[in-house]
Amino acid sequence: MISKLSHIHPDAKLGEQITVEPFTTIHENVEIGDGTWIGSNVTIYPGARIGKGCKIFPGAVISAIPQDLKFQGEVSLAEIGDNTTIRECVTINRGTLDKKTTKIGNSCLVMAYVHIAHDCIINNNVIIANTVQVAGHVTIDDWAFVGGSSAIHQFVKIGTHSMISGGSLVRKDVPPYTKAAREPLSYAGVNSLGLRRRGFTSETINQIQEVYRYLFLNSLNNSRALEEIEINLPATKERDEIVNFIRSSERGVMKGYIQ
Template identity: 80%
Template sequence: MISKLSQIHEKTQIGEDVTIDPFSVIHENVEIGKGSWIGSNVTIYPGTKIGENCKIFPGAVIAGVPQDLKFQGETSTVEIGNNTTIRECVTISRGTIDKRITKVGSNCLLMAYVHIAHDCIVGDNVIIANAVQVAGHVAIDDWAIIGGSSAIHQFVKIGMHAMVSGGSLVRKDVPPFTKAAREPLSYAGVNSLGLRRRGFTSESISHIQEVYRYLFLNSLNNSRALEEIEVNLPATKERDEIVNFIRSSERGVMKGYIN
């Protein structure tokens, strides 16, 4: 059902079984996948591609012009995967010349008042709680969870299966499989409960914990810790994910454990 009280551009591509409630405005060059629901008072600007079975709640604004003074009107987009829920008053800015895309993956939940700035890449199965503010050029990998009212600095990376405590100021990269908390943000252990829920074995979790003992609990700098890890611990997918994340970090990673 598409309400006659919504304003929908004639060039919008709308899939089967899409519902659009009254008073929403959908501009040209927008694609909405089949089975999706668009609530009232939603604004979707040009350059948006929404996947199948998505839910976008009232007040959301998708693909608005970036809040970046360097933006010169270049063509850019927002892409949202399948089965993603975007709650009330979420704002997602389109990309700039840097990546030309802001992307939110499939099976994500963005709770009310979340802001996703330009050129951010959010993976699949990510949960971002209420009022989280994500600056430009941030990468959030699959299965990460961001606690409510957190603020994430531009260019920060958050690794897969990481969990960030509510109210956090995220100035540095958060490695995969970890819990991050305190101020300044620091290592608070491995996200073992989340990993068990997602099918990781006890052996895999113990191996991840051992990797982080070298990184955060043995008083080694990162370079030396990575050398020790590669010499002393067997190569696994999880070990290599952590090592590669630390090595590729441009902002540096969060602090180790603080008593």
């Protein structure tokens, strides 16, 4: 299952039933879980931790040193969870002193030519489409979708179940359950189709839409909108998640609806 034309450092730790295609290089201080397939011409640098059942396509570079001038060679990691697919020519840099780790969760799909920079946290079931560029320290929560050719500014946070239109410039945080589009990036509604596919009821979706009416459609500033939401809308998991996300935002959130 391991090609004789690949190069694997003797200190690398490989699980069972792993496939390594020709001309792939796996360096020292690398761990790869059972059942993972690694295509040809992949380079996996020190610090990579790759889970079970992953697929890594040709040309990918995993755990290269950060493109950060402050990086001084400190020991750090690039972690990839179970059952995640990394398509052709994806580059994933390992962490710096900030978090010491770049993390990609379970069951993610990272499409071709994506770059994920140092200290990013990509959670579970995230889809990142072709040629997306993710700067350092970005956080993307579960079930988010990032459309192709988008660029995400450093330190941005993207909320759970959100959907970002292709070609977007993401300079501000994107709250949970929303669709984001236009330039500058702004609220384009609730991701109701995605939520229904994942088992959210119509009642829950309507409650989420009501929260965003206060935030983005009622001409209130964020502080006042959050006060009105907590006074007038019943407490739910989704309501509180949205409120906490916006209150904790350091970069500020995207604009409201623009006609």
